[in-house]
Amino acid sequence: MARDIFRRLVRWEGLLLAILAVIVVVTGIAVPGYLNPQNQINLLELSIEKAIVVLAMTFVIVSGEIDLSIASVMGLSAVLVAWLKEQGVPVEVGIIAALLVGALCGLFNGYWVAVIGLPSLAVTLAGLIGYRGAALLLVGDRSIGGFPEWFNRLGQQPLLGPFPLALMVFAVLLVGATVLLQFSGFGRYAYVVGSSPEVARFSGVRVRRVKLAVFAMSGVVSAFAGVLLLARLGAVRGSTAEGFELDIITMVLLGGVSIFGGSGTMAGVILSILVVLNLRNGLALANATGNTQAGVIGALLILSVLVPNLVAAARSRLGRGGSAEAAVIPKLSDL
Amino acid sequence: MTLLLRRVRPEQVRELTLVFILVAVVAFFATQIPNYLAWQTFTDISTGLAIIAVAAVGQTLVVLTRNIDLSIGSVVGLVAYFVGTLLAGTPGMPAPAAFGIAIAMGGALGAVNGVIVAFGRVPAVVATLGTLAIYRVALVELSGAKTVTTDSLPAWLLNLPRMSVVSLGQLDVRPLVLLALAVVIVFQLVLSYLPYGRRLFAIGSNPDAARVAGLPVERDVFVAFLLSGALAGLAGFLFLVRFGNITVVAGQGLELQVVAAVVVGGVNIFGGSGSIVGALAGATLINVLQQSLIRWPAVSAFAQDAILGLLILLAVASDKVILGRLRTIWVQARRRDEERAAATAAEQATHGA
Structure with missing residues (x-):
């Protein structure tokens, strides 16, 4: 049980961390000075209330x-x-x-x-x-x-x-x-x-x-x-x-907190805040409008739940994966 | 009173209560606003109501299955804009084609929601919150921040909202209103009498039980979203007809109004109970209040939302509190009747022996 929970945490927060790393690296290369602490402070400041x-x-x-x-x-x-x-x-x-x-x-x-x-x-x-x-x-x-x-x-x-x-x-x-x-x-x-x-x-x-x-x-x-x-x-x-309210709820859900309650961690939520803010900032630097940013985040929100579900479904159909895997995956789908 | 309560199921009382509240509200404003009880008022309110009512029908189907469709506002805007641009580009396009395209496009957008929720097993709030943003982006990208303007639209479209199907003195029944009414009646019949409609209630009451009982839960939920999208598409067409000018923010926030109408109309947000007629009553009540508060000099026009919020709360609370009590009385009365019947039967049996 404890191992399952641990694995799930690693999966979810790990996924967010990977997404964050990709965003930061890509924007960091594309935009000089992006990783400058001042820029990071600025981008955080603009959405700090949310x-x-x-x-x-x-x-x-x-x-x-x-x-x-x-x-x-x-x-x-x-x-x-x-x-x-x-x-x-x-x-x-x-x-x-x-x-x-x-x-x-x-x-x-x-x-x-x-x-x-x-x-x-x-x-x-x-x-x-x-x-x-x-x-x-x-x-x-x-x-x-x-x-x-x-x-x-x-x-x-x-x-x-x-x-x-x-x-x-x-x-x-x-x-x-x-x-x-x-x-x-x-x-x-x-x-x-x-x-x-x-x-x-x-x-x-x-x-x-x-x-x-x-x-x-x-x-x-x-x-x-x-x-x-x-x-x-x-x-x-x-x-x-x-x-x-839509932005705020999106950030919480993207952090891996289940809309049905009872699961999710603060670590996931923090990562999700960073992902959303960096994504918005990166997109803004790429001249995307606020609406487009919201759309990308919306797509990310859906995919973050959909992809693990599809992977789980595909695995169970192929009959691969041990029983321990099978026990973990349905819980992910509950998110 | 108890006799009446035994006959009428509590859920039916719900819609009757709404009608009474509606009558009371109208009566109240009639004493406050001069010339309120004129046919003009009816025409104004019913025209504005048509859009919300059509979208609320679709939302009801989805909410009955214990889901929610938050993407409606963006679907309405996107369809209104798309069809508007199409008509502006090809003025010769026949009316039924434009109408059909609006519904088909809404249906396609709804089908995307349906696939994600029913087959992708993504919670409806998450999925439609996402598509709410995505469809809005599609609209912004499509439009390039340009606006559909009234003068670019064909004449038949512009005349449609002002046309009267039935005209009695000053009472004008607009085609938009008749269309909305037809949608309400058709879908109420579907819910009441078709197997598909009954299955929606079963799924919403207990999705697991419905699955175990062999109902095609995934397919039915998918179809509910598809229909919700198609009806939102239709609402988008009505939106275009009514306003003519379509900007990138068209329909924004409409989803909240529609959810409010459905909730006030007594459709249980956790699925399994409610009716289309109730949703219509809810939409009507909200619309009457909005339109009347604007004309009520005693209260600032800015008080509208504050009063509306309070009203929604009261409607939901009265549902829980009053109907909960009625339900208990109803169940008790039923049980007493059954016990009495059983006692009589037993007595007859002993007499017979």
């Missing part, structure tokens, strides 16, 4: 749910800070308010999913529309800018050496999320709840509490990412961060 939310989304998907409302929460929190500033509230207070509202949005989603038992796809679809609606209600079709100097500087300039604040926050959260998911009791609970809520309940896991916590975390982290986005952009509109 990468931060990916960390929280991993918990949601591992526990067998989905949160489509993240991008709307990001937008709402950014808009809230801006709107409060217009009402004369200091930005510091506005940020705290935004984080609180993010937590409330997450808890609201979590309440309907965990306590009432509604499907998270439906609840967070309502959230996606509703929270975006709340943001629009606050600013209408205006754009709000003119934030204090310190706020913009935090978002737009390096804070320590070449690293901007958001990047350092991401690094800290990454370590925190990895410890929480792989090495803490809470992380274990998330996996158990994701693989079988029934088993989890009968084993004495407080399923409701775990799910509520996961959704609340998703809300807070999204709100925080929204504030960081606001600081980087320096202005906000009702449509800020619209459509981010």
Whole structure:
């Protein structure tokens, strides 16, 4: 059993690592200065808010749910800070308010999913529309800018050496999320709840509490990412961060986290973030538009599940491969 | 009340509830907006509804099998653009040909989804999230960021949305609306009476059991995706007819509206229950709200989405909470009836002996 899991990990993360290596080597040769640390920092910085939310989304998907409302929460929190500033509230207070509202949005989603038992796809679809609606209600079709100097500087300039604040926050959260998911009791609970809520309940896991916590975390982290986005952009509109949810979910799934919950690792997710960002950057340098980049990543997402499945099917048809192999491959197909 | 409950299955109450909510909403806006209860309102709402309704029919088929098709928005956009360019290039093309090409192209795109999901065993969310992006790229590449404009389209196409099949005073029934209605009726009949339709429910209720029972699960799921694509293609044609101007972002976000319509319409997102008529009711409710909120002066036009989100949540929650209770009552009533029948039968047996 342990060997099977180990092998699966090697397969999945190994595959991602190989893809990443190919992308980096190809772009590195084609574009001089690509591997320059500054370029790597820049490419990470441009999507850092999404990468931060990916960390929280991993918990949601591992526990067998989905949160489509993240991008709307990001937008709402950014808009809230801006709107409060217009009402004369200091930005510091506005940020705290935004984080609180993010937590409330997450808890609201979590309440309907965990306590009432509604499907998270439906609840967070309502959230996606509703929270975006709340943001629009606050600013209408205006754009709000003119934030204090310190706020913009935090978002737009390096804070320590070449690293901007958001990047350092991401690094800290990454370590925190990895410890929480792989090495803490809470992380274990998330996996158990994701693989079988029934088993989890009968084993004495407080399923409701775990799910509520996961959704609340998703809300807070999204709100925080929204504030960081606001600081980087320096202005906000009702449509800020619209459509981010697809990118974020794609990164999690490409990382080998099963959409049905209960499996996947933080290591895979990190590799997937790097693959997606490097791929986007490489494609952008090759003059591909944002849409084309999304398409390539979409194709990669499908192939990453399809190819192992096809290989498994072909093998079982040929009757080759030992029984141990056969035991591993169907699990891959569950991804 | 209990007698009524015994007769009517809880699932049927669901659609009735939606109709009641719809009537209540219309009645409410009638008191708020002057001239709301005019035929013009009906014409406006029904024309906008046609596109969503047709796509929602296809989505219902897929969701019934415990899958989801998120690629719809891109299929609609791609087909609308492709057919639009084709018509602009060859103005002499007959209408049925354009119509057929739209459906065939949508069907082909849906078949790709179907192959990946049913035979490649890729989860539907993953597969259609991928094709959502890929089909959009195809549209961008195809168009080279150019736009299909109204003036390049043939006259029959431009006149189609303004034509009336039936005209009673100010009530105009548009051909688009009739077409959507026909699609809804045909597919409701398919779901209710054809073996294929019944199998979709069986597959969605329990895919493993359906497989063990010998149902062609892979083939049926494939066909559901194919039909969903074909109907999205048809919706793309309607999109072209209605708007005329097709940009690279055409249909973007439509998939969420369609999923929302299906969910509000009481189709279980985990498969196995729901109906086309319900999906139509859901789509209608969402559309009526959207169109009416724009005209309601008491509330800012920007409140639309906030209210819509809340409504979707309420619709899903009421399904779970109220219908859960109704179902229990229904099952209990059934059981009591059966026990009584059994007791009577036993009594008769002893009397006979």
